[in-house]
Amino acid sequence: MDCVWRLDLKKNLCLWVISVIIIIGWAEPITFFYVRGISFMAFEDKDLVCKDCGATFIFTVGEQEFYAEKGFENEPQRCRECRNIRKTNRNSQEGRSREMFTVVCADCGVETQVPFQPTSDRPVYCRECYQHHRPAREQY
Numbered sequence: 001m002d003c004v005w006r007l008d009l010k011k012n013l014c015l016w017v018i019s020v021i022i023i024i025g026w027a028e029p030i031t032f033f034y035v036r037g038i039s040f041m042a043f044e045d046k047d048l049v050c051k052d053c054g055a056t057f058i059f060t061v062g063e064q065e066f067y068a069e070k071g072f073e074n075e076p077q078r079c080r081e082c083r084n085i086r087k088t089n090r091n092s093q094e095g096r097s098r099e100m101f102t103v104v105c106a107d108c109g110v111e112t113q114v115p116f117q118p119t120s121d122r123p124v125y126c127r128e129c130y131q132h133h134r135p136a137r138e139q140y
Contacts, residue, residue, distance in 0.1 A: 043061040047059075048075060052078050057079035059075055105125050105126040106124055107126075110126050
């Protein structure tokens with residue numbers, strides 16, 4: 001009788017066998033290979049240079065696995081500190097003020113402000129009424 005393996009079990013087994021082969025020293029680590037049509041990557045820490053501050057930072061194996069899992073094709077160009085600074089600046093919106101538009105809530109009739117130009121084909125709600133109309137989020 002044929003034994004049918006789930007794809008994720010095959011992949012985990014292949015990764016385990018490959019890691020044992022590399023650990024034992026039978027083969028050198030390689031960066032990209034295929035086993036029966038499934039692609040695998042063997043990662044090593046990489047030294048990269050930040051394009052903002054010029055500092056060298058390590059792109060760790062864990063980060064590389066995360067990038068590969070998410071389908072990211074490019075390596076990070078900035079160190080963690082510079083990424084955090086850019087994120088903070090983007091979130092705080094320094095030097096930029098948002099244009100607000102005054103509208104009347106379609107439910108309660110209260111005058112409110114929204115950060116987008118409303119169109120006539122969709123109703124606009126105040127913050128309180130929007131909470132009742134917004135789609136339910138799935139809890140994870």
